[in-house]
Structure formats: structure tokens, C-alpha cells
Amino acid sequence: MYTKTILTLAFTASSLLASSLMTDAKNAGLIPIPTDKQELLKLTDNPKNPITAEKIELGKKLYFDPRLSKSGFISCNSCHNLSEGGDDGIPAAIGHKWTANPHHLNSPTVYNSVFFSSQFWDGRDPHLEAQAQGPMQAAPEMAALPEHVEAVVASMPEYVAEFKGAYGKDVKITFEKVADTIATFERTLVTPSAFDDYLNGDENALTKAQKDGLKTFIDKGCATCHNGIALGGEMNAFNITGEYKYQNVGDFKGDANGMVKVPTLRNITQTAPYYHNGQIWDLKDAIIEMGRIQLGASINDKEAASIEEFLKALDGRKADVVLPQLPVSTSKTPKPDIN
Amino acid sequence: MYTKTILTLAFTASSLLASSLMTDAKNAGLIPIPTDKQELLKLTDNPKNPITAEKIELGKKLYFDPRLSKSGFISCNSCHNLSEGGDDGIPAAIGHKWTANPHHLNSPTVYNSVFFSSQFWDGRDPHLEAQAQGPMQAAPEMAALPEHVEAVVASMPEYVAEFKGAYGKDVKITFEKVADTIATFERTLVTPSAFDDYLNGDENALTKAQKDGLKTFIDKGCATCHNGIALGGEMNAFNITGEYKYQNVGDFKGDANGMVKVPTLRNITQTAPYYHNGQIWDLKDAIIEMGRIQLGASINDKEAASIEEFLKALDGRKADVVLPQLPVSTSKTPKPDIN
Known part of the structure; x- marks a missing residue:
């Protein structure tokens, strides 16, 4: 009886904690890729x-x-x-x-x-x-x-x-x-991930470390810009005229307000180097730098590592792409011009 | 009875003709890709x-x-x-x-x-x-x-x-x-074609026009160099120091004897432009020019078109290649250097 009560309490606490995190994620504007094909097609x-x-x-x-x-x-x-x-x-x-x-x-x-x-x-x-x-x-x-x-x-x-x-x-x-x-x-190149499974209701889709990372991600304010289904791609918010320490590479001025689009975080572990000018190779460095210049937040190494753990949960499942066999050129096909 | 005899004679004549062409092809050194997987593996x-x-x-x-x-x-x-x-x-x-x-x-x-x-x-x-x-x-x-x-x-x-x-x-x-x-x-990128089906015994694998083209191909002497399983790739025989009218492009001197390797004719309709220096776009032109400088043979337009019909029978069946997902770079991966 005593054991059972303890277990029940532990289970309830864990569920509440998890559910609370899931709710926090949704409240922060994070949206899963739907599992239903018709729903996905609408998007x-x-x-x-x-x-x-x-x-x-x-x-x-x-x-x-x-x-x-x-x-x-x-x-x-x-x-x-x-x-x-x-x-x-x-x-x-x-x-x-x-x-x-x-x-x-x-x-x-x-x-x-x-x-x-x-x-x-x-x-x-x-x-x-x-x-x-x-x-x-x-x-x-x-x-x-x-x-x-x-x-x-x-x-x-x-x-x-x-x-x-x-x-x-x-x-x-x-x-x-x-x-x-x-x-x-x-439009078909959509990659559902463990994070989607989680937001779609599977509490066990994320590891403990990934859930901790998600909490840090939300707490630090990352979802202020990295939100929506793509965790990015929704706004131009990166202030290129600000303190970005790599801004001296390239002459890109951003949009009319000097802002750069927020990129997606999906499959982010696979898309180094980072930022619009590809100046940061290490994901942890990118996280820390973003906190500094965008959020005015100090993200320490441990927190950055925790957020990075969460980001790994955004590695998506990619549908098999069979390499196409291209049609054969004809005498009417314009010739290649390498100059 | 009369009709039956005619039909039998016609059938026999057709079989003999076809078999004779198949034998001619084999005698000319043309070899099919084997259908048996173990036999193929040996090759x-x-x-x-x-x-x-x-x-x-x-x-x-x-x-x-x-x-x-x-x-x-x-x-x-x-x-x-x-x-x-x-x-x-x-x-x-x-x-x-x-x-x-x-x-x-x-x-x-x-x-x-x-x-x-x-x-x-x-x-x-x-x-x-x-x-x-x-x-x-x-x-x-x-x-x-x-x-x-x-x-x-x-x-x-x-x-x-x-x-x-x-x-x-x-x-x-x-x-x-x-x-x-x-x-x-x-070593796995092997593409069996209608021509292989034919040489492996299927009389109907080639169209009439392709059979005619095969006969022209053999009669003109093309198989002197374009033989073996690949219909090429077996010898250096193209005399680059000869009369090749496009020889002035590039400084390639061939092998020690001024010879260039004979390329495969498999999938040749898909691999224009032709020759070692890619100077001929039209397959018929390439056929005619080869006859002229390699065989001392005059191949007219009709004959070249006939040979081209045969070459279409070398378009191979390609196994599906699913695009691989590559491992993710790490901090130890050498950085790309475009300079």
C-alpha cells in the first residue's frame, strides 16, 4: 500500500511535470507537424x-x-x-x-x-x-x-x-x-521528428535531457523568435546592425529594417555552418551568441549544452528519395555554357 | 496444308536469320551481361x-x-x-x-x-x-x-x-x-538492356530496326573495337594522332602510342557529348566520323541511323538508387576550402 501510493504520487508528479512542459511548449508557440495526412496537406x-x-x-x-x-x-x-x-x-x-x-x-x-x-x-x-x-x-x-x-x-x-x-x-x-x-x-520535404511525436502526445518521445533542454529553450526566450511549426521562418528578427560579432563578413544589410529572417531549427545539427553568413560552425557557440545579442541573456556552457540536446530532437525523419533518371537531351536542348 | 507449309518455312527462315544474327554478334565479340547473379558477380x-x-x-x-x-x-x-x-x-x-x-x-x-x-x-x-x-x-x-x-x-x-x-x-x-x-x-552499377535480353536468348527483345542496326554495326566493323560486355573499354584503339577532325581541341596525347581508350556504347544515347574531348553532340555524326577515321569506312546517313537504332537497345535498366543521408560533420571534420 505504502509503495503503491509512492509510485502513484511519483507517476502523477511526473505526468504533471511533463504535461506542464508540453503545455509550456505549446504556449510558447511551438507547433508540431501533424500526423494526419489531410491536416498536413492543409498546411x-x-x-x-x-x-x-x-x-x-x-x-x-x-x-x-x-x-x-x-x-x-x-x-x-x-x-x-x-x-x-x-x-x-x-x-x-x-x-x-x-x-x-x-x-x-x-x-x-x-x-x-x-x-x-x-x-x-x-x-x-x-x-x-x-x-x-x-x-x-x-x-x-x-x-x-x-x-x-x-x-x-x-x-x-x-x-x-x-x-x-x-x-x-x-x-x-x-x-x-x-x-x-x-x-x-x-512542399513534400517535411521531416517529422521526436519533438513532433512529443507535442503530438507521446510523453516518452523525448529523453529526460531533451525535456530539460526544451525547458531551458523556453525559459531563455529562444521561442520568442524560433516558434511556429518550423521553429523559425516566421519573422525577420535578427538585428544585423547590432552587436553580432561576425557581422563584418559580407555586405548583406538584411531587410528594410536591417533585420534578417529567423532560420528554422529543424535538422539544425545537420546544417552547420550557422547564421545567414555561415560564420559559426559550433552549435553551442551559435546558441550562446544568439542569447547574447538577441535576448540579452547570458547562456552558460551547461545551458547551451542542454538546449543543444533539445535541438537534437528536431532531427527529422526523411522520406526516401529515389534518384530520378533524367530525360535525355535532344538536338534542341541548349548546350551547356560554363562561361 | 499449303498455308501451313508457307508459315513453317517463313518461321524457319526467320529463326535462321535471327539465330544467324545472334551468332554473328557473338562471333563479333559481343557479350551479354549474364542474368544469373552468381555469374554476374564473378565478372x-x-x-x-x-x-x-x-x-x-x-x-x-x-x-x-x-x-x-x-x-x-x-x-x-x-x-x-x-x-x-x-x-x-x-x-x-x-x-x-x-x-x-x-x-x-x-x-x-x-x-x-x-x-x-x-x-x-x-x-x-x-x-x-x-x-x-x-x-x-x-x-x-x-x-x-x-x-x-x-x-x-x-x-x-x-x-x-x-x-x-x-x-x-x-x-x-x-x-x-x-x-x-x-x-x-x-561495381554494382550495371545496367542490363534489351540487347542483353536478346543475346541471352530472347529473339523478340530487339525490334526489327534494332536487328538491322546490329547487322550494320557488325558489317561495318564497329565491333572490332566496341566489343566485350561493355562494347568498349577493352583496348586503346582510337588514333588521336590521325585524321580526327576535332583533334585540335585539348592537348591530350593519349597513351604511349598516341591511342585513346575505346569508350563503352552502353547508355550511349544518354552520354552526349561524345569522344574523349566531348566535341560531337550528335550520335549519328559520331558514328559517321568513327567509320571514317577508324575504319576507313564510309557510313552514310541511312546506315548511321540504322546503327543508332541498334545503340538505343543498349539503354540499360538502372536499379533504383535511394539518395543516402550523409553523416553529420563534427568539430573534427576539416572545413571546406573553396580556394
Whole structure:
């Protein structure tokens, strides 16, 4: 009887504690990826560019096709590498003619980018469809003219057939539609994690250390900016004109207010180096520096390690991607130009 | 009775004709990829680097890992792209710092390279294990020192564990072993085609036009050089010092005798541009030019089109490759250096 009471009390206390943490997390604006497929689709779909199986498959091919670039050597996957946490692991992106990003900007991960309310480091575009048009054209990235992209795609009967399958037989293959299909594929790159399992009700999905880290994360105020489903991507809040000790790298000025978009923390252990200019390699250092300049909070090593433990719970489960076999170039396909 | 006789005669004649072509093909040195897995393994295995499931899986990750390069941006798959027929579709390979291959050499396909008796355009290495060491180190390719490659791999516990799983717990991770595992993965990249089905006994595997093309291919003497399982890769026979009208591109001199390796014809429709220096985009042009300078044979447009029809029967069935998820870098992982 005595033992049973103790156990019951312990169990109740543990449940209360856990439930309380779960409630705190939700109150802090942290939102799980839903397990229900229809619910998820509501969050990932774009009514102006509805997700269809045909567009996903076509967009996946285009995502992996280097021929969309001027050189024929760089694909979306070159910098947003699905094998490497959805980015390239390099401080500043490299593109056409080995040009480093002129503003020394770091390639953000494509995984879960569907949950961001804005795209690019200055948050200038709300949708993946608009985002996908950027790197294809940017001179230091894929360096392609829209007409090049259209001509490449239209030159291959297999692509043309797939466009007809996706948009109807009278489809006109435009640069915008190419970007739309790529965005459709990207909308599927969602990686549910242990943290989602936890927020979706599985108390045991997080380890004790991860729960402690979550508590520290909330207590320190990290969720003030890193919130929503992506734990980021919802606002421009990083004050680039502030005391950021690495600000002297690159000439990027942020948005009109000198602010930089808050990046997602999902799969953050896989996407070093950190910050918009990729100047911090160590995740603990990044946590401490963020506390200092963004929150005016002193985060000591132990607290940073605890938060890092929580962040590991954001490593997501990635669906298998079978490498596509690309259509064969024809005599009409524009030739690669590496210059 | 009359009808039956006619039909029987027609059938017999057709069988004889077909069988005769099949015999001619075999007599010309054309060999199918065997359907029996054990027989295939005998042809693809290297007793000094035996194929194991552990090495295939590890080698696949390394094949896709750009961190083996100095820049962290170029992987084996960048130039031997499994989505693009196993090469890059560019005349001369691009590598570190956007350097085009200094000899203007075209990236050969990795598919079926296990069947070549020699590797590289000058045929200088007999084995894929030795070949894999080349591009990782070459300054205009991945530009990595062996020590860099070893340090990258040894810095990640997941890779270390996989090396132990593949070679035993006392394994020393060497540059050579990294190349060995990559070669093991490459040894599995075999693509059986309709032509193999035909040579393996299925008379109906080729269309009439493809059979006609095969006959032309043999009659014109193409199989003199393009023979063996890979229809190439068996000898250095292309006389670079001869009348090749595109010889003025690049300073490549071939082997000691001024000869260049005969490339495989498998998946040839997917690996334009053609020749060691990637100067011909159109397959028919390539056929005609080869006849002229190698065989002293005049191949007219119709004959070239017929041979091209046969070559389409060499488009192979590629096993699904699920994109690997690469281990996460650690603080010990050498940083990418794009300079």
C-alpha cells in the first residue's frame, strides 16, 4: 500500500511535470507537424499551385536537373543537397563560375521550408514558388535566363509529356511553371521528428535531457523568435546592425529594417555552418551568441549544452528519395555554357 | 496444308536469320551481361576488394559526399551523375574552382565501368579501385589531399562505425580504403538492356530496326573495337594522332602510342557529348566520323541511323538508387576550402 501510493504520487508528479512542459511548449508557440495526412496537406498545399502526384514527380526531376543552369553543372540539389540536411555545408554558397555568394549568404535548408511564412534571408518572398525562380536566375547561382530554362525543358519530349500530364495537354511550358513544379516537390520535404511525436502526445518521445533542454529553450526566450511549426521562418528578427560579432563578413544589410529572417531549427545539427553568413560552425557557440545579442541573456556552457540536446530532437525523419533518371537531351536542348 | 507449309518455312527462315544474327554478334565479340547473379558477380567482383553489402552501402555514401573534395562542394556524383547516364553532359569536366579539365577530357560514364579492362581515357589503370583515387586528388577535379579525405571520413563516428562493419573493428581508415569502398559501389552499377535480353536468348527483345542496326554495326566493323560486355573499354584503339577532325581541341596525347581508350556504347544515347574531348553532340555524326577515321569506312546517313537504332537497345535498366543521408560533420571534420 505504502509503495503503491509512492509510485502513484511519483507517476502523477511526473505526468504533471511533463504535461506542464508540453503545455509550456505549446504556449510558447511551438507547433508540431501533424500526423494526419489531410491536416498536413492543409498546411503544405498552395491553392494557387495545388500539390499533385504528377507535379511532385516532375518537380523532383527538375530539382535534380543541372541542365536548368547555364553551365549544365548546377542543380537545385547542388546547394540544397537532400543528402546533407538540405543545404551545402559551406559558409557562403558557391555557384556559376565558382562565384561565392556576393553577400556571403549561406544556403538555407530546403527541408521544411514549406512551413516558412517568408523565403530568402531578407524574407522578401512569401512562397516557395517565387523563391524557386530566384536561384535559377541569379548570376552567382545557376545563372540561367528564364528563356534558357524554358528551352531546356521544352526540348525533351519526356518533360513535355510530363508537363501535359501535370497541367493538361494545352500547357505552355513557362519559367513560372518550372518553378511551380519544383516548389511542389519542395512542399513534400517535411521531416517529422521526436519533438513532433512529443507535442503530438507521446510523453516518452523525448529523453529526460531533451525535456530539460526544451525547458531551458523556453525559459531563455529562444521561442520568442524560433516558434511556429518550423521553429523559425516566421519573422525577420535578427538585428544585423547590432552587436553580432561576425557581422563584418559580407555586405548583406538584411531587410528594410536591417533585420534578417529567423532560420528554422529543424535538422539544425545537420546544417552547420550557422547564421545567414555561415560564420559559426559550433552549435553551442551559435546558441550562446544568439542569447547574447538577441535576448540579452547570458547562456552558460551547461545551458547551451542542454538546449543543444533539445535541438537534437528536431532531427527529422526523411522520406526516401529515389534518384530520378533524367530525360535525355535532344538536338534542341541548349548546350551547356560554363562561361 | 499449303498455308501451313508457307508459315513453317517463313518461321524457319526467320529463326535462321535471327539465330544467324545472334551468332554473328557473338562471333563479333559481343557479350551479354549474364542474368544469373552468381555469374554476374564473378565478372564484377575484385578478389582483392571483395564486394560486400557493407562496402556497397558505405561506398554509396562516400560517392555522394562532397566533403571528400577540398571545397566540400564536389562529389563523385557531380561529374559521374547517376541521374544523367553516369556522366555530366558537359564537353570537358568542370572541377575545383570551376577549372575545366586542362586536357579538355570528357567525364566518362560510371555505369558498367566495372566491365572495362582499363580505366581513364589513356587506359592507365586496370581497376576501379585505382581509378577512384584519381579524381579525388586531381587539382582540377576534387582537389583533395589523401590526408584530407582520411580526416573527413575519420571525423564522423557514423563513417567510422561503417568502416568497422565493413573491414573489422581494427580497421585503419586509409585513402585507399575510401577509394576501395567507392569502387565497390561502382561495381554494382550495371545496367542490363534489351540487347542483353536478346543475346541471352530472347529473339523478340530487339525490334526489327534494332536487328538491322546490329547487322550494320557488325558489317561495318564497329565491333572490332566496341566489343566485350561493355562494347568498349577493352583496348586503346582510337588514333588521336590521325585524321580526327576535332583533334585540335585539348592537348591530350593519349597513351604511349598516341591511342585513346575505346569508350563503352552502353547508355550511349544518354552520354552526349561524345569522344574523349566531348566535341560531337550528335550520335549519328559520331558514328559517321568513327567509320571514317577508324575504319576507313564510309557510313552514310541511312546506315548511321540504322546503327543508332541498334545503340538505343543498349539503354540499360538502372536499379533504383535511394539518395543516402550523409553523416553529420563534427568539430573534427576539416572545413571546406573553396580556394
